[in-house]
Amino acid sequence: xxxxxxxxxxxxxxxxxxxxxxxxxxxxxxxxxxxxxxxxxxxxxxxxxxxxxxxxxxxxxxxxxxxxxxxxxxxxxxxxxxxxxxxxxxxxxxxxxxxxxxxxxxxxxxxxxxxxxxxxxxxxxxxxxxxxxxxxxxxxxxxxxxxxxxxxxxxxxxxxxxxxxxxxxxxxxxxxxxxxxxxxxxxxxxxxxxxxxxxxxxxxxxxxxxxxxxxxxxxxxxxxxxxxxxxxxxxxxxxxxxxxxxxxxxxxxxxxxxxxxxxxxxxxxxxxxxxxxxxxxxxxxxxxxxxxxxxxxxxxxxxxxxxxxxxxxxxxxxxxxxxxxxxxxxxxxxxxx
Numbered sequence: 001x002x003x004x005x006x007x008x009x010x011x012x013x014x015x016x017x018x019x020x021x022x023x024x025x026x027x028x029x030x031x032x033x034x035x036x037x038x039x040x041x042x043x044x045x046x047x048x049x050x051x052x053x054x055x056x057x058x059x060x061x062x063x064x065x066x067x068x069x070x071x072x073x074x075x076x077x078x079x080x081x082x083x084x085x086x087x088x089x090x091x092x093x094x095x096x097x098x099x100x101x102x103x104x105x106x107x108x109x110x111x112x113x114x115x116x117x118x119x120x121x122x123x124x125x126x127x128x129x130x131x132x133x134x135x136x137x138x139x140x141x142x143x144x145x146x147x148x149x150x151x152x153x154x155x156x157x158x159x160x161x162x163x164x165x166x167x168x169x170x171x172x173x174x175x176x177x178x179x180x181x182x183x184x185x186x187x188x189x190x191x192x193x194x195x196x197x198x199x200x201x202x203x204x205x206x207x208x209x210x211x212x213x214x215x216x217x218x219x220x221x222x223x224x225x226x227x228x229x230x231x232x233x234x235x236x237x238x239x240x241x242x243x244x245x246x247x248x249x250x251x252x253x254x255x256x257x258x259x260x261x262x263x264x265x266x267x268x269x270x271x272x273x274x275x276x277x278x279x280x281x282x283x284x285x286x287x288x289x290x291x292x293x294x295x296x297x298x299x300x301x302x303x304x305x306x307x308x309x310x311x312x313x314x315x316x317x318x319x320x321x322x323x324x325x326x327x328x329x330x331x332x333x334x335x336x337x
Contacts (some may be wrong), residue, residue: 015234051118090120131195281290
């Protein structure tokens with residue numbers, strides 16, 4: 001079950017050629033317990049848990065165990081009035097899971113259509129798009145403690161969700177492996193279309209009262225028009241988080257950029273990172289075999305053969321440039337290893 005010196009190029013959407021000292025794929029909880037038992041017997045062996053590999057940038061080989069989770073499950077747990085509780089294994093691909101929920105009349109994930117990655121990573125990142133975040137539809141998750149093998153149920157409160165944040169990126173980082181996630185969805189046709197350009201796409205198709213499936217189709221069309229398919233062009237989707245700034249910083253930016261788009265957030269004002277990067281002159285910039293995507297400034301791409309170090313240097317240069325121009329330091333959404 002444990003392999004040695006395995007290439008991780010097929011397991012990261014950037015397509016970076018790196019290797020891992022040890023590698024294991026698990027298809028069941030029993031296999032996972034066996035691998036963790038082996039892992040606990042090793043010394044000085046770091047652990048990396050892989051989902052879809054869509055939120056990683058490797059800058060070096062991994063000097064330990066890489067664990068690929070293939071825990072698959074989709075089931076209806078219970079029904080409460082207009083609400084349904086749907087459980088998914090951590091290894092289910094997120095885009096396909098969203099399609100499956102909508103096909104079965106389970107609504108609520110349509111705004112999160114086509115986000116790359118697996119279900120297990122969705123609460124870790126508190127993924128979000130077009131006015132919806134995982135915390136809005138989250139019920140609970142089951143995870144296993146890496147050191148002890150014990151299982152625990154995490155409630156929404158336990159997860160301490162924030163903007164692209166959760167307890168699994170903070171105080172509980174590196175302590176748990178998520179086995180499955182349960183979502184609270186609804187069977188009514190409630191939709192959220194007041195964010196971004198969803199309404200514009202629907203209006204172009206002359207849709208006035210959209211169904212959840214139609215909202216999903218609109219979101220999919222928007223994402224496909226802006227973001228490259230990682231199966232065809234190496235990337236990790238949005239590289240940076242949208243920054244949240246205070247009113248003083250916003251006022252300073254408006255002095256030179258009066259048209260800067262901004263949205264009220266809990267802790268201040270959220271700015272589109274893509275706008276800041278574009279205004280700083282990075283959109284479409286190319287360096288040999290890597291660069292910034294021509295249609296979406298938030299996306300850094302590997303045209304083939306680039307190293308993780310090359311891409312991270314570009315990301316660092318973008319951060320420095322945006323900070324110098326706007327006084328705003330961008331935070332990577334991608335995990336850099």
